[in-house]
Amino acid sequence: MLLNIVLVHPQLPNNTGNIGRLCVATNSTLHLVEPLGFELTDKKLKRAGLDYWPHLTYHRHRSFEAFEQANAGEDLIFFSSNVEKPHWEHTFKENDFLVFGCEEVGLPAYIIEANRERCFTIPLHNKKVRSLNLSNAVAIVLFEAMRQMSR
Numbered sequence: 001m002l003l004n005i006v007l008v009h010p011q012l013p014n015n016t017g018n019i020g021r022l023c024v025a026t027n028s029t030l031h032l033v034e035p036l037g038f039e040l041t042d043k044k045l046k047r048a049g050l051d052y053w054p055h056l057t058y059h060r061h062r063s064f065e066a067f068e069q070a071n072a073g074e075d076l077i078f079f080s081s082n083v084e085k086p087h088w089e090h091t092f093k094e095n096d097f098l099v100f101g102c103e104e105v106g107l108p109a110y111i112i113e114a115n116r117e118r119c120f121t122i123p124l125h126n127k128k129v130r131s132l133n134l135s136n137a138v139a140i141v142l143f144e145a146m147r148q149m150s151r
Helices: 013-026 043-055 064-070 109-114 134-149
Strands: 004-008 029-033 058-061 076-079 097-100
Touching: 004 013, 004 064, 004 134, 013 029, 013 043, 013 134, 029 064, 058 064, 097 134
Parallel strands: 004 029, 004 097, 029 058, 076 097
Antiparallel strands: none
């Protein structure tokens, strides 16, 4: 697998389904950190992921702490609209864990504070927009990482 996409408390099944499809397309692994705002049997999740969901490699974690324990020693990179450092300033490498928060509030503040030096943002050029759709944000970062790794 190339990369790991981590969704902390995702709330919308459509976004998670789209991200699952992205993971299949890029040979990436999806990590879902509970609580989830939907059931994995949700029709919207399956519809957004189309018929790719059976091909998805994913792991479900009971909490962020359980996720951290299961992946101790791995390179975790965090993304938030509440930090300043652009995502392209990080040098991505295979097996990185790209960590995103939920659609409504992003990553919890305690995660950002504990990992501030590894937090990045997708710069937005219009201050009227607070953030991007989660599946769009994952796609932007995932393909920047793949671009960097292809050099």
